[in-house]
Amino acid sequence: MNLKQLSLASMLSLTLATGAAGTLALSALAAADPAPTPIIITVTDVSLAASVQATLDGDKELSDDNIAVSARDGWVVLLGSVRSESERSRAIQDAKSVPGVTKVDDNMTVNEASY
Numbered sequence: 184m185n186l187k188q189l190s191l192a193s194m195l196s197l198t199l200a201t202g203a204a205g206t207l208a209l210s211a212l213a214a215a216d217p218a219p220t221p222i223i224i225t226v227t228d229v230s231l232a233a234s235v236q237a238t239l240d241g242d243k244e245l246s247d248d249n250i251a252v253s254a255r256d257g258w259v260v261l262l263g264s265v266r267s268e269s270e271r272s273r274a275i276q277d278a279k280s281v282p283g284v285t286k287v288d289d290n291m292t293v294n295e296a297s298y
Contacts (some may be wrong), residue, residue, distance in 0.1 A: 227283075228254045235259055235278045242277050250291065251275055257285035264294045 232254040239250050250263040259278050263273045271291055279286045 209242070226254070231257070231259065231281070231283050235284065236279045238277050238281050239274055243275065244273055245270055245277075252278070254284075257283055258288070259284050259286070260288045260290055262290045264292045266293070266295055268293060 193268045205246070206247060213244075232252045236250075237255065239245055239252070240247075246266050250261055252274065253260045259281075261274055261278060271289065271293060274291065275287050276287055278284055
């Protein structure tokens with residue numbers, strides 16, 4: 184399973200788990216912290232991440248299966264690898280073009296040699 188498939192599978196699982204209520208509290212496991220702070224993920228976050236992922240997937244100028252997306256409260260994070268700086272810029276612009284996106288964090292790496 185590649186990075187994008189894992190991201191989409193996670194989003195689908197969260198969507199199914201949250202149901203109509205729209206939120207799911209996940210507790211982070213940390214041995215040093217007996218009372219971890221819950222992470223709240225909403226259906227809106229999952230939907231936004233899926234919309235950004237679909238936009239990236241639809242852009243034929245981007246390499247396949249190498250960018251994963253997560254979202255929280257309009258803030259989108261792009262993770263993975265791209266072939267060039269121009270592909271990185273294009274992915275960021277694609278993400279910013281999706282309605283509901285308020286901020287984009289770029290955690291992508293450029294790996295020209297691996298393509």
